Amino acid sequence: MTRALIADDEPHLAQYLRDQLLALWPELEIVHVARNGVEAAERIAALEPDLAFLDIQMPGLTGLEVAQGIEGATRVVFVTAFDEFALQAFEHAALDYVLKPVSGERLARTVARLRAPQQAPQQAPAGPDAALAQVLNRLMAAPPQPRLRYILAGQGERTRHLDVSDVRFFQADDKYTVVASVHGEYLIRTTITDLAAQLDPQQFRQVHRSTVVNLAWLDGTRRDDASRLFLRLRGHDSELPVSRAFVHLFKAM
Template sequence: MPTAIIADDERLMRDQLKSRLEQVWPELEILDEAKNGEEAVALVETHKPDLAFLDIRMPVKTGLEAAKDIGSKAHIVFITAYDQYAIQAFDHGAVDYVLKPADVERLTRTVERLKARLTAQSQPNDMSIMLSQLAKQMGIAPKPDYLQWIQASIGQELRLIPVEEILFFQSDEKYTRVQTATYEALIRKPVRDLADELDPALFWQIHRSTLVNAKAISGVVRDLRGRHLVQIKGLTEKLEVSRSFVHLFKQM
């Protein structure tokens, strides 16, 4: 008896797909259901199903990210609500898909393909290259692995600092100052390197030597010389914005 798991963050969609599958493929056993991509990966590890039905857009991990982690442990079937251009991308990649909400006629065609694969006892495809192409075609960029912690020195002590607690980084010729709300530390990595390793949505570069946590900005003022200065919440210190980065604050 073939087995499967279903992953979709919408319960109604999970229930509807399950109901449609019972109609067109009564022999298929649905072992479990997941609400996000991370749960789907865990269910595949636990149950070792033949098939994994994965919604493309899910929290925590998308369907594409989950499929990459699942690899060749199960045949992947994507659940998608995309238009015809995206469906062509699936067809050209020979990836099985279900268009949601699940239509009995279309689902029947997908099931026939899946049955043929399982009957032939073909191994699940390694889809890593295909997944990257699909993500690019469908505008779902993989999430970069940004720094989550900074290892910094405070006197003789080495401390791990969560990046979300850091208000700003500021470099001089030798060190980079790491400023939090309660203390400062030093690291040897320059701002130009940190700029590539930190989430640009969280840390804005305002000067060639300064990165500031956008959530820590309380305002921007201009001094008598016409310079833009960033005010940091909880600090009296102001950080200069170079002309190259003034555009970041046009709407503020």
């Protein structure tokens, strides 16, 4: 029996997807329905389902971050209202990318793709449907977005023009984000998710739902007795924890 997990922060949409999947695939076992990305990551690690149907925009961790942190054999299908993440989804080896609102016909094609390898191992699953192919073509043809180089940050009544190369890390703090620069700490209103999308991924890595670090300032790593990973940054006294979803980024360290 194939086992699956569903993750969506909107309960009625999660229930609709569950009902539709069971109607189309009676043999499927839904082992858990998660309400946010952190819960999804934890239950995938604990239950190791065969499939995970993930929303992308969820509290805690996005569906992309959850998929990135999967260490077992769980395969992923993204179910989301945001087509701009399609290219990233397939970079994470997603089996399919279903746009909301989900129709029964579209979900039936997804189920057929998922069941095809079991029924006919010699046949590869079909590629994305026409609508999704158009989205992927548009995204791949779009010019790359310029990376963020400078940040305007407040410190009391003063505003500083900060070079991002001088920033050791960014950390979410309530409604603000703390910019930990070599020149001091500043506050900005940009969210961690928005920052991660604008920063150079070769230089900056998200290591926690609330933290993005500048790898140029990385001084070392440490694991505690529970195998939790922590980062040390040059010029910063405290260690920064790495959440399970991002530990794989530092396996070679």
